[in-house]
Amino acid sequence: MVLTRRTTGHRPTLEDVARRSGVSRSTVSRVINAEPRVSAEVVDRVRQVIVELGYVPNQAARQLVTHRTGAVAVVAAQPENRLFLDPFFDLLLRGIRRELAGHGAQAVLLFLDDPDDYARVADYLGGGHVDGALLFSLRPGDRLHEMVDRIGLPAVFGGRPLLRDGDPERGGQAYVDGDNRGGARQAVQHLVSLGRSRIATVTGPYDQENSAADRLAGYRDVLPAASTDLIERADYTLRGGADAMAALLRRQPGLDAVFVASDLMASGALQTLRESGRRVPEDVAVVGFDDLAEIAESTDPPLTTVHQDVEEMGRLMARLLFDITQNPGAPTRSSVVVPTRLVLRESA
Amino acid sequence: MVLTRRTTGHRPTLEDVARRSGVSRSTVSRVINAEPRVSAEVVDRVRQVIVELGYVPNQAARQLVTHRTGAVAVVAAQPENRLFLDPFFDLLLRGIRRELAGHGAQAVLLFLDDPDDYARVADYLGGGHVDGALLFSLRPGDRLHEMVDRIGLPAVFGGRPLLRDGDPERGGQAYVDGDNRGGARQAVQHLVSLGRSRIATVTGPYDQENSAADRLAGYRDVLPAASTDLIERADYTLRGGADAMAALLRRQPGLDAVFVASDLMASGALQTLRESGRRVPEDVAVVGFDDLAEIAESTDPPLTTVHQDVEEMGRLMARLLFDITQNPGAPTRSSVVVPTRLVLRESA
């Protein structure tokens, strides 16, 4: 067996390239970094030697002096094993990767799973492996916030951080979020405009997630006098949506519309409504939230829902991060809220 | 607004810690690296100063001399946007992360999406950001193989690389794979032992993926004389499985068993069988492959299928990588094949 280990001996350095091309290290460095004032002739010669030697710049050495890495961390606190199977996250990530790639930066994903992971990730983030971080913390008061704060790494959060009593105000922390409250308002207003009068809502875990809290707030904006009988909390799962719908029906058999705070839950709610013999939208109009194609287009009937441009949110996070790293002094334009729009299908 | 920028001024260095503790840089370095011969007293003092100053070692500087980063890349060529939603990959990744974490290494994920990504990822991998890489290339003859070969980075592949005509033999490339062929054999033998005589198979895209080719080979091992009428190729999707089953039924209405090369496809096949009025397993016995809990446990009837310990495969990949990095000279124990076992439920 032929061993074609390239690792043999020592990897060529700038010095080697310089010697072999008959120029100085600085010149080679200039060629590598595509600096303008180098004669075309020299550029060619050096380039050729680089190929001959299979030279690859040592990033550690470069980082040490430039303080730049060309990499951006995307950190996801991943409770249980969810999230990774989440189409929302998939889309968001695509947006992030695309925008980052446009800037020539490499996205590197880190997951926070076990409690022990926090220390290692903190070391990684603090160790200068990346120029900044895009963070998703799903738990309120997650250590993640405190962590990047302490490390002093430029960072942008996905989703407005949910503060709990006693948490310090995170003055400077930038985030990108969808317009959950405005979107919920659109949804409920649409139901009102349809002439519905007994409009219920299935909410997400509003004590745990801002998105859920904001969507409920949007409902209340439009229906400040709604009875608590019309509000049922669930957990953003299919099953939860189905059960919540059943509970609402029990309490308020006469309801004629429901705003369900996620498509997945709406899909469950639709099932319950069908089983209860109600027609959608004739008897009960249903509006969801998220507009995940996989779900909203294939429910029966197809779901009217609030659309968020998730890929764009990803891009924005990346863009915001670059803004921050590029002028570190400037007053942090910290929050970006991405508008939503109602997509009409057949459920309302 | 109070700006609590930690980034102010310069980050403390080893030098700063040394001065403030009244010892030399070397000593501080020893404390940080937990080297034995340092007096307990000094250790305490230095540790305290480290905390006071909020000192974090600069990894670039460290890497420059040690040639180690403590990070391992997990690279996934992600055709379309699949894979990210794949429970198989999710499990594999968990195994990888756990094993890596056990060695104190940080897993960083990189995705290959656009064609442009290859160059950037190659730079990243070659730039010394990581100590090694675990790679998943889903396309035959993917550039990924050639890439790591050239870079000379320790690497382990997930899944046996599929060589195409003209591809060079990848002598030294390590990989971890499930025992696709053996698993398929178990599945088909089980059907035979049930007394079934007209056993068909729905295969994966065997010209594109080794797993599919191997599973078909396993079927042929047991039934070398099977008519090609009993073999129908599909694409590992639900729809594909359903359609393939329909085609088989058309050609061989009397078949009494089918080995379907993935659970997802089997789920589709089950649907087709039901629609055709056949009972499972009475009329047609069905065996799947993968044993993905989400699918296999919730089909009707629950699926008898070939189980792979996917998380373990992930761990093995990581372990194999450490073997390689730890003695770079040794003859590469390059392949590990993880055994499978048949899980009996109700479909066969």
Add this chain to the structure above:
DNA sequence: CTGAAAGCGCTAACAT
């Protein structure tokens, strides 16, 4: 058990 000195591979003024 601790310190002094050298150097990892690169970039960035500063000269020329």
Add this chain to the structure above:
DNA sequence: ATGTTAGCGCTTTCAG
């Protein structure tokens, strides 16, 4: 347009 000179922040002999 190119070369010279200093470091970047750390580890690692080698002395003591």
